[in-house]
Amino acid sequence: MRKGSKVSSNIIMTLVTVWLLIPLLATIIYSLFEDWTGIIPHGFTLANYQKIFTDTAFLTSMYQTLLVCVIPIVITILVVLLGLFVVTVYFPKLEKYMQILCMIPYTIQGVILSVSILILYAKGDTVLSGRMTMLIGAYCIIILPHIYNGIRNGMRAINMNMLLEAAEMLGESKLKAFFKVIVPNILTGITVSSLLAVGLLFGDYVIIRNLSSSNVNNMQKFLYQAMKRSSAEASAVFVVIMLITFAITAIVLTLQSRSTLEKIRNGGK
Amino acid sequence: MAYIHFEKINKIFGTNHVLKDIDLDVEKGQLVTLLGPSGCGKSTLLRCLAGLEQVTDGHIYLDGQEITDVVPRRRGIGMVFQQYSLFPNMNVRDNVAYGLKLKKLPKAEINQKVEQMLDIVGLSEKISQYPAQLSGGQQQRVALARAMVTAPKVLLLDEPLSAIDALLRKNLQIEIRRIQQQLGITTIFVTHDQDEAMVMSDMIHLFHEGKIEQSGTPEQIYTRPATKFAATFIGNYNLPTAADFNRAFHTDIPGQDVAVRPEIVTLTKQAPKAEDGLLVAEGTITSHISHGNLIRFAVEFEGGLTLNADVVYENKLDFGEGDRVFAAMKKDLVIGL
Structure with missing residues (x-):
């Protein structure tokens, strides 16, 4: 690459990064100062953070957000893994139908999904009409295409049938070999x-607002209510949501790279 | 009954009849090769023995027991696949130990067996490396160690060397043969490479379109092909029609076609002394191709018959294109098909 074009591409990259970071920085600054009407904010304060962290409603919403995120993800991963195992090993012809089924949620809007679920299940009195069940079910549908694509692409990168056959010849059952x-x-x-x-579930407001009863609050719902009270407080809530998302990403990526590093270190090359 | 006994094996995939009434015996301790072009059914038969494919019809016996409907993991058979099938998330030690752990052996015994087997395949120093850090040849040797460490009744090798470069392949052929003889393990080897089959086998079964075309020792298969297909697939046989050959060499070989190995044809500038059983004809050299140690001359005879003749290359070409030469061969080495 020519030197000139490298410089200009660096400039463009920097501009884009700054452009993306400005709203984030502005929100952080706004949440940390009492007044920001002039160019320079003044009156540094942690009061907004103190306020939300002493509010039990916020802590409950944090806990419930984590809960309604983790459960659907675990369920969907298990269902997709088992589904893909059965389809790949025993019914390869059904794979394309599974793919179509798993892609359908891409086309469904959150409003339509949540209203449809309400119409279909809310009147019954089975376990399916429980608010929490409906919410978790709806979240499973929303994340299904993403989880499916991630797992399927991973499976394509390895020769799954041959590895399973190799494990089987060594005395393993197919299902155990799949998990090991x-x-x-x-x-x-x-x-x-x-x-x-x-990321998707943390950002959800539409579905949880339509489906959950008033006693299930996620952080987006809390954020909406905080916006009505004070914009500085809402900014603080926003910053906390962002930090939690960053933390989850960092933890998962660190765990993953640590296990990779360990492999390489043990490899001793 | 032989150690492995296939009885009237048929396998049909949809409308494709892949194996047709295969009867085949393998004796204990032998290395038997299933040889044939791709799509001839050799790998399918191997997979039926492994249990990875179900036979449509027929019976398979191993060590006196019928195993036709036994699941693969209970057959006591080890297998090495064509592509590298090592588990990428496990290092060499864990890959080789996998089958032993499933047998719930004590840890010390597992370690000892793994180290011993890696020593045999010459990869002791790679014990803690991951498959991605090994070359293709090393990966296949680990796969071999992994298949053999559980002391299976039979070892199946499904074209294990086809993805490996030529020089390494030759070394591994000898290596596999050495290990097989050292451990005395009954082995079935599948390949489409006739040279590989010749080097490694006690017995070769040549497959063609779902049937066994010919069975025999490498020497028998090489020197006495029973059919035109066998002669086409093995060696570099000349396969003229019997009529053309008999006319040019004034002889009476029976059959439709004649199979002549290029190395039994000797070329001379002077007519050789007439002998009983020596066929001689005069012809013209039309081309020559160097194979390094051999020069393959094409000689055209009266009536349009062309035969290839191999001459060991010493330090100069004895003949050039357009030269008149006498081609001679022993009649009893010429095969009528």
Whole structure:
């Protein structure tokens, strides 16, 4: 690459980065100062953070957000893994139908999904009409295409049938071989798609507002209410949501790279 | 009954009849090769023995027991696949130990067996490396160690060397043969490479379109092909029609076609002394190709018959294109098909 074009591409990259970071920085600054009407903010304060962290409603919403994120992700990963195992090993002809089924949620809007679920299930009195069940079910549907794609791409990168056959010849059952040999090799795909799912579910407001009763509050709902009270407080809530998302991403990626590093170190090359 | 006994094996995939009434015996301790072009059914038969494919019809016996419907993991058979099938998330030690751990052996015993087997395949120093850090040849040797460490009743090798470069392949052929003889393990080897089959086998079964075309020792298969297909697939046989050959050499070989190995044809500038059983004809050299140690001359005879003749290359070409030469061969080495 020519030197001139390298400089100009660096400039463009920097501008884009700054452009993306400005709203974030502005929100952080706004949440940390009492007044920001002039160019320079003044009156540094942690009061907004103190306020939300002493508010039990916020802590409950944090806990419930994590809960309604983690449960659907775990359920969907398990269902997709088992589904893909059965389809790949026993019914390869059904694979394309599974793909179509798993892609359908891409086309469904959150409003339509949540209203449809309400119409279909809310009147019954089975376990399916429980508010929490409906919410978790709806979240499973929303993240299904992402989880499916992540896992399927991971499986494509390895020769799954041959690895299963090799394990089988060594005396393993197919299902056990799947979890001992295949799953560890597609862990990267699972991790990346889970992170994507965390991002999606953390950002949800529409579905949880329509489906959950007033006693299930996620952080987006709390954020909405905080916006009505004070914009500085809402900024603080926003910053906390962002930090939690960053923390989850960092933890997962660190765990993953640590296990990779360990492998290489043990490799001793 | 032989150690491995296939009885009237048929395998049909949809409308494709892949194996047709295969009867085949393998004796204990032998290395038997299933040889044939791709799509001839040799790998399918191997996979039926492994249990990875179900036979449509027929019975398979191993060590006196029928195993036709036994699941693969209970057959006591080890297998090495064509592509590298090591588990990428496990190092060499864990790959080789996998089958032993499933047998729930004590840890010390597992370690000892793994180290012993890696020593045999010459990869002791790679014990903690991951498959991605090994070359293709090393990966296949680990796969071999992994298949053999559980002391299976039979070892199946499904074209294990086809993805490996030529020089390494030759070394591994000898290596596999050495290890097989050292451990006395009954082995079935599948390949489409006739040279590989010749080097390694006690017995070769030549497959063609789902049937066994010919069975025999490498020497028998090489020197006495029973059919035109066998002669085409093995060696570099000349396969003229019997009529053309008999006319040019004034002889009476029976059959439709004649199979002549290029190395039994000797070329001389002077007519050789007439002997009983020596076929001689005069012809013209039309081309020559160097194979390094051999020069393959094409000689055209009266009536349009062309035969290839191999001459060991010493330090100069004895003949050039357009030269008149006498081609001679022993009649009893010429095969009528």
